[in-house]
Each structure stands twice: as structure tokens, then as C-alpha cells.
Amino acid sequence: MIVQWNQQLHSKQLKLPRKRNINHGVPMHYGQSNNIMYWNFFFKERTKAMINEETLLILAKIIDDYNALPEPKYRNANLDVLKRDYELLMQMKEFLKGDIQYAHIINALSQTINKMTPRNDNGWRSVTERGINKAIPPVVRKKKQVNQFPFEWIDKKSGETCFINNGYWGARNYMVMDIIGYYLLLKEGKDLLPKEPAPIFSDMNSIAVRESNISGNNITSSNQSSMNDQDIKRVEQTRYWVQFDDREFRKSMSLDMSSNEIRDLLLETSRVEFKLVFPVRMWNGKKAKEQTYNMNLFSRLFEFGYVDRDTRSDGVVQSRQYYISFNTTLGELFAHNLLSKSYDWLDNRFYSLPYNAQVFYRRFLVHNDYMSIPLKVETIIEGLNLQDKNITNLTGTIETNILKPLIEQGLIDSYEKDTEGLYGLKFTIKRSKKENPKENHLAVTGDAGSVKEGCRVCKERMQGL
DNA sequence: ATGGGCTCCACTGTGCTGAT
DNA sequence: ATCAGCACAGTGGAGCCCAT
Known part of the structure; x- marks a missing residue:
């Protein structure tokens, strides 16, 4: 039936009857009538009714087929079939406009098709700073359970207690830091990434001194975020600052957020307060080494x-x-x-991954290039701050929502599930060598992506920043 | 004409419950 | 323990509204 319908559509005969229907079921005495007007009337009415009937049948079939797909739909559907059905639905529009069922199935199909269609790489690369990824765990909103603030945990290596206060922290907030960090790098490098490392601090002591100085001139930052000229001047007088607009921000994240949403996201991200054991890259003569700074005050x-x-x-x-x-x-x-080049690269498709897949990648994978990474389930739970008490559901979630999407996106090759290990359930992530960054538009060398030279794309992007 | 904001709602991710 | 089913909040596309 669908094939026939298609043929009709392609021959642009949607409003005309199929030939075989013309006399079908027409009583003889009508046929004998010479009343052309009457014929036309009969003809049109009948056609419309029949097309409507057929349309509804096809609609019902598409809806049935779609509902029969096991969830998650985007991983069980055939993209070509969905596209064909969507096409059919679009052609039926004039007959079904206003039909609730029709609107729903159109919406559902288009969303699933979009989800299944591979993101095309718009060429945007972003940097992601290592300290943020390593030191900050996600703190997500829970429904019934009222979150205890400050959220706190013990840093394993130092034994120090860390805190997050005054808000939540999730995939979107990490993303904000990637983007504004990249803006800062490009600004400092005059539209190119800086060629040489330009560390601000030379040792741990200089950080401690700076920390106590900064705390002295706190806190004029009110909750009033709308700025006047004076406020802008004040920002421009600080040492490290950036400015940008909605258009640039949307381009950087490849997501469609309204201006209000962007403002709220930035506002929430800026309000979260931390007291952390923070990894700091120190240049010790010629070599870079990561040390940790134990913050004394919230920041x-x-x-x-x-x-x-x-x-x-x-x-x-x-x-x-x-x-x-x-x-x-x-x-x-x-x-x-x-500025000490302690960062890694992400491309724009990354931000379309499920939130937990993003966070997992940040916490365990992005800052190293090990080809085999064994992770106990407890480690994953801790790193992602997962809440589910039901271990069966939890491991299911890890597989379907984190590991499989990462494989689909090509960020890992495969994983193994080992239930009989000495330490209980364990996942082992397998990767081939990190994708060669030289294939990117930027010429990149070294572990942290030291950039030899900038490129045209980068310059174009930064116009107006 | 264009395009951002808004509303609606399907789908996903997550957590919980109860049956086996 | 495992699984299915449910609830619920977050996300994002379609279509509409509205101003430019």
C-alpha cells in the first residue's frame, strides 16, 4: 500500500483519483446520466473520501510500526525506514493538518531521525582544561532527596576534604568552562593559540599568597549580573577576562540555546563555589609537572x-x-x-552525547591515552556520583547510556565486562591510539596539545571576539 | 522573509518498587 | 540478584507567534 501511495506522490497525482477507481462501484444509472456537474461532484467527493481513508490507514500503520520499536528507539530503528515514513507523512500534510496523532508522530519521527543522523563535524575544536575535569565531580539535582549543601568528599591522595556549594555541577557547566577557556587562550594568543607556555604562578607558595590577597578584596560581586559601563570597565581592568555574545557561544557548543538559557547557564556556573584539591601544572625548569594545590578558602x-x-x-x-x-x-x-598548556581537545560533537557519557569521558579518559583502562564499578560510581542503589539497573545504565554512545561516537573502541574479577564487577575500556591530532585543522604536537601555529579557521572564528 | 522565543510533547536517562 | 514497569525531570524538534 505504501509503495502505491509513493508512486502517486511522485507522479504528483495526490488530488486525482487512481484510474482504476473511477468507475469502481458506480451504479449504472449514474453512469448513464449526462449531467456533467453531477459527475464532477460525485467524482471529487468520492476521491477525497477514499484518499482520506487510505491516508488514515497509512498513518495508523506508521504509528503502529513506530510504537513496535523497542526502546531506546534511536538504537533500534532503521534510519532509511524512518526517513521514508517521515517523507510519507510530510506528503499527507494537507489531509491531516490539525490531527493530534499526526502531529505527535511527526514530532517523534523527526526527533528520532535527528538523533540517529550522525552529527557532522563543523570543524570546531575546543580545549578542555585538565584541572576542572580531574578535580570537580558532578553534583546533580535529585528529585525527592534534598541535596545537602555543601556537597563534600575526601580527596584520596591528600586526605583533604573538598566542597562544592551554592549550586549544582554537570555536563553543561563543564562545557561552559571549555568554551570560555578556549576564548581566553585565543585572546591571550592574539587570535591564535599561544605558542609558548606562559604560566601565572611559579610555585605553590605564590598561589597561597595570591589566594589570601584575592580574598582580601572580596566580595563586591553582587548577585546583580546586569552591568553598566563602570562594571564593564572594572572587568576590563582585570588581568584575565573575555567577552562574547550569544552567536559566538552557540557556535562553540553547536547547541541551540536561547539567549535566556545561555545567560542562566553562565550565571549558575559562575555562582558555584568550590574548595578543592586542584591539579596545577608547574614548569620546573624545562619540564612540566603536575602538583596539587589545597585551597584554603572557597572560590x-x-x-x-x-x-x-x-x-x-x-x-x-x-x-x-x-x-x-x-x-x-x-x-x-x-x-x-x-596558559601552561594543561588541556586536551574535544570536537563539537562531544556536547551532543548523553550527559553521563560526557562526564565519564572527562573523568576517566580525556587526559590520558592508555589503550586499556580497567575501571571497577565502584570507581565509576564515585567518579560520576551516580545514585542508583539498584546495581543491576546501574550497570545497565553504564552500558547503554555511557559506553555504547561513546563507542558510537568513536571515542572508545570497545569495552569488556568482567564479573569474576578479584574485586567484583569491572569494566575494561579499550582504545586504539588517540586520533592523530595533526589531522585537525590545527597543527598540534605533544601530550597537552601545544600548538605550533594557528590556522585560518581559528582566525575567522575569533573575529569579533 | 527571517529568525529568535515560546509551547507542546516524545523520547531519554535515572531512580525506585515490587514480583520472581 | 534480576528484571520489568513505572514515575519524573531534562532535553530538544516542530510549529507557531511575533517583531524586525
Whole structure:
């Protein structure tokens, strides 16, 4: 039936009857009538009714087929079939406009098709700073359970207690740090990534001194984030700051967020306060070595403000200019690590992965290039701050929502599940060698991606920043 | 015409419960 | 322990609205 329908569509005969139907079921005495008007009327009505009937049948079949797919649908559907069905539905539009069922199936199909269609790489590469990925665990909103703030945990190596206060921390917040970190690097490098490391701190002691100094001139950063000229001047006088607008931010993350959503995300990210054991890359003569700094005081990652740029006459803000200053303890450590080349690369498709897949990659994989990585389930639970008490469901979640999407995206090759190990359930992640970064548009060398030279794409991107 | 914001709602990710 | 089923919140596409 569907094939016939298709043929009709392609011959643009949607509004005309199929020939074999013309006389079908027409009583003789009608046929004898010479009343052309009557014939036309009969003809049209009948055609419309029949097409409607057939349309509804096809609609029902598509809906049935779709509902029959096991979940998650995007991993069990055939993309070509979905596309064909979607095409059919689009052609039926004029007959079914306003039909609730029709609207739902269109929405469902288009979402699943979109999810199944591989992201094309728009060429955007972002850096991701190592300290953030290593030191900050995700703290997610839980429904019934009221989160205890500050969230705290013990750092294994140092035995120090770490804290996160005043908000949650998840995949989107890590993403913000990637993007603004990249902006900072490009700004410092005059539209190119800096060629030579330019550390801010020379040793642990200089950090401690700076930390106590910064805490002295705190905290004028009010909750008022909308800025006036004076506020902007104040930001521009700080040592490390960046500015950008919605358009640039959307391009960097390859996600479609409204200006309000972007502002709220930045605002929430800037308000979270940390007291951490933070990895700091120190250049000891010629060699870079990672040490950890035990923070004495709570710090935010950056100070944030914005100016409304384009406001529609009905009050809707369509574009904002954002200002970010890294003039906090953690902000300067972040800037220090970036300028000391303690970062890794991500491409824009990364931010479309399920949240936990993103966080998993950050916590366990991005900062090394081991080809085989054994991880106990307890380690994964701890690293991702997973909540599910039901171990069966939890391991299922790890496989379907984290490891399989990572394989699909090509970030890992495979994994092995070992239930009989000495230490209980264990996953072993398998990777071939890290994708050669020289294939990227940037010429990259070294473990942390020291950039030999910038490129045209980068320059173009940074215009207007 | 264009394009951002808003609403609606399907789908996913996660956690919980109860049966086996 | 394992599994299915349910609940619920977060995410994002379609389509509409509205201003430019």
C-alpha cells in the first residue's frame, strides 16, 4: 500500500483519483446520466473520501510500526525506514493538518531521525582544561532527596576534604568552562593559540599568597549580573577576562540555546563555589609537572556579567554581550593551567552525547591515552556520583547510556565486562591510539596539545571576539 | 522573509518498587 | 540478584507567534 501511495506522490497525482477507481462501484444509472456537474461532484467527493481513508490507514500503520520499536528507539530503528515514513507523512500534510496523532508522530519521527543522523563535524575544536575535569565531580539535582549543601568528599591522595556549594555541577557547566577557556587562550594568543607556555604562578607558595590577597578584596560581586559601563570597565581592568555574545557561544557548543538559557547557564556556573584539591601544572625548569594545590578558602571559577544588546519592543532580549573575568583564586588557577598548556581537545560533537557519557569521558579518559583502562564499578560510581542503589539497573545504565554512545561516537573502541574479577564487577575500556591530532585543522604536537601555529579557521572564528 | 522565543510533547536517562 | 514497569525531570524538534 505504501509503495502505491509513493508512486502517486511522485507522479504528483495526490488530488486525482487512481484510474482504476473511477468507475469502481458506480451504479449504472449514474453512469448513464449526462449531467456533467453531477459527475464532477460525485467524482471529487468520492476521491477525497477514499484518499482520506487510505491516508488514515497509512498513518495508523506508521504509528503502529513506530510504537513496535523497542526502546531506546534511536538504537533500534532503521534510519532509511524512518526517513521514508517521515517523507510519507510530510506528503499527507494537507489531509491531516490539525490531527493530534499526526502531529505527535511527526514530532517523534523527526526527533528520532535527528538523533540517529550522525552529527557532522563543523570543524570546531575546543580545549578542555585538565584541572576542572580531574578535580570537580558532578553534583546533580535529585528529585525527592534534598541535596545537602555543601556537597563534600575526601580527596584520596591528600586526605583533604573538598566542597562544592551554592549550586549544582554537570555536563553543561563543564562545557561552559571549555568554551570560555578556549576564548581566553585565543585572546591571550592574539587570535591564535599561544605558542609558548606562559604560566601565572611559579610555585605553590605564590598561589597561597595570591589566594589570601584575592580574598582580601572580596566580595563586591553582587548577585546583580546586569552591568553598566563602570562594571564593564572594572572587568576590563582585570588581568584575565573575555567577552562574547550569544552567536559566538552557540557556535562553540553547536547547541541551540536561547539567549535566556545561555545567560542562566553562565550565571549558575559562575555562582558555584568550590574548595578543592586542584591539579596545577608547574614548569620546573624545562619540564612540566603536575602538583596539587589545597585551597584554603572557597572560590568561584569566574565573575560574570552581561549587557542586553538587542531587545525587541515586546521586551524579549534577543542578544546579550557577556563579560567574564577570571579574577578569583580558582579562575586564576584555571587560567594558569590553560596558559601552561594543561588541556586536551574535544570536537563539537562531544556536547551532543548523553550527559553521563560526557562526564565519564572527562573523568576517566580525556587526559590520558592508555589503550586499556580497567575501571571497577565502584570507581565509576564515585567518579560520576551516580545514585542508583539498584546495581543491576546501574550497570545497565553504564552500558547503554555511557559506553555504547561513546563507542558510537568513536571515542572508545570497545569495552569488556568482567564479573569474576578479584574485586567484583569491572569494566575494561579499550582504545586504539588517540586520533592523530595533526589531522585537525590545527597543527598540534605533544601530550597537552601545544600548538605550533594557528590556522585560518581559528582566525575567522575569533573575529569579533 | 527571517529568525529568535515560546509551547507542546516524545523520547531519554535515572531512580525506585515490587514480583520472581 | 534480576528484571520489568513505572514515575519524573531534562532535553530538544516542530510549529507557531511575533517583531524586525
